[in-house]
Amino acid sequence: MKLMLRYALGIILLGLLLVGSWSYFSYQQFIAEPVAIQHPMTFKLAKGDSGYRVINNLVKQNIISQPRWAKLYLQISKKNGLKAGTYQLQSGMTFPQLIELFIDGKEIQHQLTFIEGWNIHQLRQFVSQQPTLTKVTTDWTDEQLLEAIGATESHLEGLFFPDTYHFPEGYRDIDLYQRAYQRLTQTLAEEWQQREAELPYENAYEALIMASIVEKETGRAEERATIAGVFVRRMQKRMRLQTDPTVIYGIGADFDGDIKRVHLRTDTPYNTYTRHGLPPTPIAIVGRESIHAALHPAPGKVLYFVSRGDGSHHFSETLQEHNAAVRKYQLKQK
Known part of the structure; x- marks a missing residue:
């Protein structure tokens, strides 16, 4: 009788050992293998979602198939603090990596x-x-x-x-x-603190206005400081800026793409052909490079420039030279 009892207990212990071993290896396999994601996909965590609710949603979307191992992982690892949001899940990710993604809050x-x-x-x-x-x-x-x-x-x-x-x-x-x-x-503010001395701006906002004019006048980085220098010297000499982009801005939605003499003669707060100084506001958003140019204008005697028609400009020191450049680059094109 005792022998049979010992034998039965041995069978039970062996069975428990086998079940335990199977469970252990199944669990280890679950956390080591990638979840069932073939292609990148989005997954949403709602505010207040618990770890168990997230696991249930993963099961519903066929991303994992062993919720008990997933819940065991959360219990053992004590992972919490999942953040609401929309996440991109990638193929090859394991369940622990998903949980880390949700904890870190690395949303799409x-x-x-x-x-x-x-x-x-x-x-x-x-x-x-x-x-x-x-x-x-x-x-x-x-x-x-x-x-x-x-x-x-x-x-x-x-x-x-x-x-x-x-x-x-x-x-x-x-x-x-x-x-x-x-x-x-x-x-x-950073650029204003590093500005050149003796600029004709009363404050940083005026420098921003100048930067917006520079931004609209050229798309070439190497010309920004030169064009800023032209306008700064004009202001210092009490000359009008006479820049077309401000006129166009003043016309607004009625501008049809063709600036005419009548536009240059029609006064608006932004017409720098009819008014001295800067317009009342910027005329566009500007990058750091144009702000820097407005606050570090190129030195020299250049007072005029005209488009060559290829995105670049010809710069002149005298009105006579400028008029010749206008005839060369503008009037001949027409």
Whole structure:
């Protein structure tokens, strides 16, 4: 009898050992093998989702098939603090890697780019058309947006820094505007502190206005400082800036792409042919390079420039030389 009992106990212990070994190796296999993802896919965690609820959702989407091992892993590892968001799951990821991804909060990052030279109407239209943003400002006035971003300026034009911005799904457009405004104010402040001496600007905002003119006048990096030098010297000599981009900005939506003499003679706050000094606001968003050029204009005697028609400009020190360049590069083209 005792022998039979010992034999039965041995069988039971062996069975338990086998089950335990099988369970151990099954668990180790589960956490080591990639989950069932063949191609990159998105996975959403709602606010308040527990680890167990996430596991159930993974099972429903056929990403894992062993919820008990997944729950055991959470118990043993004491992993918690999963963050709500939208994540991109990649093929080859293991369950522990998924959990680390959710804990780190490394959501899918969308991106969009603000382009140098855009005016505020182009910028706001672009933002309003982005499907990855949550829109709260689409119907706001410029004044409402100014107040929301905490701007001290009275006009939105030129207040947002052109750059590529990354953000998670559902990001609010107002938060994007806030970031771009902060980038602009920080960049402008840094450049203003390093400015050349004896510039004709009363404050950093006037330098920003000049930078926007430089931005619109040339797309060539090597010309920015030279063009800034032209306009700075004109201001110092009490000459009018006479720059077409400000005139075009003053015309607004009515501009048809062809600037005429009547436009140059029609007075607006932005017509630098009829008024001295800088226009009242920037005319576009500007990058750091144009701000730097406005605050570090190239020295020299150049007072005029004209487009060669290939994106570059011919620079002249005298009006006589300038008129000859106009005849060469502009009148012959017509």
